[in-house]
Amino acid sequence: MKTFKSILFYTGAVALCVPPVFVFVWMILTGLKTGVQNISYPPEFIFRPTLENYRAVFQQYNFFRYLMNSLVVAGLATGVSLVLGLPAAYSIAKYRQGKIGLLILVARMTPFVSYLLPWYIIFRHLKLIDTYTALTITHLIITLPMVIWLMVSFFEGMPEELEDAAMIDGCSRLQSFLRIVLPLVRNGIATSAIMSFIFSWNQFLFSLILSGPKTKTVPVAVYNFISYGKIDWAGIGAAATLIVLPVSVFAFFVRRTIVQGLTMGALKE
Amino acid sequence: MKTAPSTISRFMDRHQALVYPAPAVIALFFIVIIPIAYNLYLTFTKWTIGLGQPQFIGFGNFIELVSDERVLNGMKVMIYFSGLSLSLELVLGLLIAVYFNREFKGSEIVQAIYIFPFAATPVAVALIWRIMLNPEIGVMNYLLRSVGLPGSLWVSSPLTVIPALVMVDVWKWTPMITLIVLAGLKSLPHDPYEAARIDGANTFQIFWYITLPLIWPVLIAALMLRSLDNLKEFDMIYTITQGGPGISSETLYLYSYNVGFSFFKAGYGSALMVVVFLIVLVFNVVMNRMRLRAQDL
Numbered sequence: 001m002k003t004f005k006s007i008l009f010y011t012g013a014v015a016l017c018v019p020p021v022f023v024f025v026w027m028i029l030t031g032l033k034t035g036v037q038n039i040s041y042p043p044e045f046i047f048r049p050t051l052e053n054y055r056a057v058f059q060q061y062n063f064f065r066y067l068m069n070s071l072v073v074a075g076l077a078t079g080v081s082l083v084l085g086l087p088a089a090y091s092i093a094k095y096r097q098g099k100i101g102l103l104i105l106v107a108r109m110t111p112f113v114s115y116l117l118p119w120y121i122i123f124r125h126l127k128l129i130d131t132y133t134a135l136t137i138t139h140l141i142i143t144l145p146m147v148i149w150l151m152v153s154f155f156e157g158m159p160e161e162l163e164d165a166a167m168i169d170g171c172s173r174l175q176s177f178l179r180i181v182l183p184l185v186r187n188g189i190a191t192s193a194i195m196s197f198i199f200s201w202n203q204f205l206f207s208l209i210l211s212g213p214k215t216k217t218v219p220v221a222v223y224n225f226i227s228y229g230k231i232d233w234a235g236i237g238a239a240a241t242l243i244v245l246p247v248s249v250f251a252f253f254v255r256r257t258i259v260q261g262l263t264m265g266a267l268k269e
Numbered sequence: 270m271k272t273a274p275s276t277i278s279r280f281m282d283r284h285q286a287l288v289y290p291a292p293a294v295i296a297l298f299f300i301v302i303i304p305i306a307y308n309l310y311l312t313f314t315k316w317t318i319g320l321g322q323p324q325f326i327g328f329g330n331f332i333e334l335v336s337d338e339r340v341l342n343g344m345k346v347m348i349y350f351s352g353l354s355l356s357l358e359l360v361l362g363l364l365i366a367v368y369f370n371r372e373f374k375g376s377e378i379v380q381a382i383y384i385f386p387f388a389a390t391p392v393a394v395a396l397i398w399r400i401m402l403n404p405e406i407g408v409m410n411y412l413l414r415s416v417g418l419p420g421s422l423w424v425s426s427p428l429t430v431i432p433a434l435v436m437v438d439v440w441k442w443t444p445m446i447t448l449i450v451l452a453g454l455k456s457l458p459h460d461p462y463e464a465a466r467i468d469g470a471n472t473f474q475i476f477w478y479i480t481l482p483l484i485w486p487v488l489i490a491a492l493m494l495r496s497l498d499n500l501k502e503f504d505m506i507y508t509i510t511q512g513g514p515g516i517s518s519e520t521l522y523l524y525s526y527n528v529g530f531s532f533f534k535a536g537y538g539s540a541l542m543v544v545v546f547l548i549v550l551v552f553n554v555v556m557n558r559m560r561l562r563a564q565d566l
Contacts, residue, residue, distance in 0.1 A: 009373065010373075010375075012368065013368075013369070013373075013375070013379065016365055016368070016369075016379075017378075017379060017382045017383075019440055020382050020383065020385050020386050020440070020444060021382060023386070023394060023397060023398070023401070023440065024385060024389075026397060026400075026401060026408060027393075027394070027397045030397065030400060038400075039406055040406070041405065041406040041411070042411050043406070043407075043408045043411050083292075084292045084293040084296050085293055087288075087289035087290065087292070087293070088289060088290040088292070088293035088294065090289060091285065091286055091289035091290040092290060094285075094286075095285075095286040097286070097290060100290055100293075100294060103294070103297055103301070103302075104297070106301070106305075107297060107301045108497055109497060109546065109549050109550060109553065110301070110305060110546055111501045111522060111525070111542050111545045111546055111549070112501065112503070113503075113522065113525055113526050113529060113538075113542050113545075114304070114305060114308045114539070114542040114543075114545075114546060115300075115301070115304045115305070115308075116529070116530075117308060117311070117529050117530075117535060117538060117539060117542070118303075118304035118307040118308050118311075119304055120318075120530075121307075121318065121535070122304075122307075124318075137300055138300075140296065140300055141300050141301060144293065144296065144297065144300075145297070145301075148293065172278050172279075172281075172282050173281065173282040173285050174278050174281050174282065198388050201390065202390040202391060202392075202504075204391065204392045204503070204504045204507075204508075205503055205504065205526075209530060218390070219390055219391075219392040219393065219504075220392075222392060222393055222396060223392050223396070223508060225396070226396065226399075233400055236396050236397070236400070237397070237400075239393070240390075240393035240394070240396055240397055243390045243393045244388075244389045244390050244393050244394065247388045247389070247390060248384075248385050248388050248389060250388070251384045251385070251387065251388030252381055252384060252385075255380055255381060255384040255448075256380070258384065258387075259380075259384075259448045259449060259451075259452050260452065262445070262448075262449055262494065263449050263452045263453060263487070
């Protein structure tokens with residue numbers, strides 16, 4: 001009876017894991033098929049894989065450049081968000097500065113298009129369209145509130161005594177913040193850094209309007225695969241795999257703290 | 270660690286509550302508040318980007334908005350899409366979380382698999398879904414037909430486009446709700462469950478009378494978190510249908526984008542964006558009331 005129950009449970013568990021796995025597998029398969037195989041019916045599940053699409057994606061579509069663009073923008077947005085966000089989150093948690101929390105809530109509720117239109121007009125005026133500056137600034141609209149919002153809950157969960165002990169030992173507040181407090185919340189920092197990187201990497205709307213030939217990021221680049229008249233499905237499969245893989249690996253490593261961060265943040269808001 | 274504190278360091282120590290948040294607040298003021306204010310100003314103007322200067326027209330845009338049929342359509346699509354996807358994500362997320370809420374070998378693997386749709390780049394997976402949903406050669410119809418069901422037109426028909434988009438949204442976001450609720454379930458107290466079991470309550474009674482009320486605040490919080498993005502869903506709909514066929518999947522948000530960046534009508538577009546913001550705001554205020562009431566119980 002017990003084995004039967006457990007078989008039943010695992011059958012259900014596997015069934016519940018099929019949807020996420022299937023789409024992931026289908027994405028990889030699409031990238032390994034030839035163009036003809038991709039439009040044949042019935043769809044082929046077993047075939048001789050080809051790396052031709054990956055070669056094309058890098059050589060014809062110059063995808064390496066777009067990957068670098070995304071890396072630069074996501075890296076900059078994340079770095080700036082941490083430098084500005086960590087002290088702010090610490091202060092909000094310590095001094096209960098709820099009003100700043102309200103500012104962050106407004107930032108999160110406002111539709112991205114509401115920012116995009118003014119920024120587009122401003123950047124157009126300043127001739128900053130298609131620059132890393134424009135992309136990083138707009139990505140900060142998403143990543144900075146996210147870092148602060150996540151970090152406040154991590155700072156609140158931190159014991160205050162340790163910091164007091166450091167102060168008694170003659171540390172200045174700045175020293176104790178840098179040497180005692182930040183190492184204590186390193187899990188939180190890793191989580192918010194990776195979340196910030198993922199959301200900047202995945203950002204489409206701002207980059208769609210504000211990037212150009214020089215700074216095009218990967219979501220816009222892969223989207224352009226469908227606007228060349230004929231849809232290159234094999235190329236999309238390969239490019240999508242290249243885009244999704246890095247962020248999936250990142251998320252995998254911090255999956256536990258991501259959930260913790262989201263839950264704590266959600267419960268407090 | 271004992272170095273003589275410099276003047277700057279001493280100043281920072283004395284005014285920590287001011288100095289630490291200041292850079293972030295100033296940054297947010299420039300990147301968030303100023304654009305919002307500019308956007309609000311534009312709502313009272315008529316202006317095609319690139320042509321002349323904004324003209325003040327008072328509430329003209331809001332008057333135009335009331336009689337615009339695409340606004341009405343956008344609201345309907347938004348309610349249909351968000352209502353269906355949010356409720357499915359919540360119910361499925363909760364049920365799956367309850368299912369996985371036990372000790373078993375492989376729980377780590379489930380967690381790893383469930384984080385994937387959350388992290389996956391929306392545009393990239395939306396394109397893969399677009400391929401899978403192709404009515405003639407897509408794998409979804411192949412799978413349906415191979416078990417004897419008729420294929421669907423999915424996103425190619427105005428009748429099925431919203432349910433099909435909801436399916437993609439549910440695919441992407443239910444796992445996140447599951448993981449959040451699962452973390453919430455793990456932190457629930459044990460006592461009520463033991464008492465209920467002693468009283469002979471069955472599984473359904475335990476779920477309905479104990480688990481559900483206890484997890485309710487987490488559930489509403491997850492819904493609020495999710496609604497912030499769901500009501501402003503753009504990437505997935507834009508990538509798969511661009512609001513089509515016709516305007517059958519054009520949410521109010523997508524329409525406001527089109528007005529701003531396809532028609533370049535800055536004033537009218539801004540007015541539409543304000544309406545979207547108000548919808549998100551009202552929804553979250555109502556949800557927050559519900560959550561606070563649930564926590565008081």
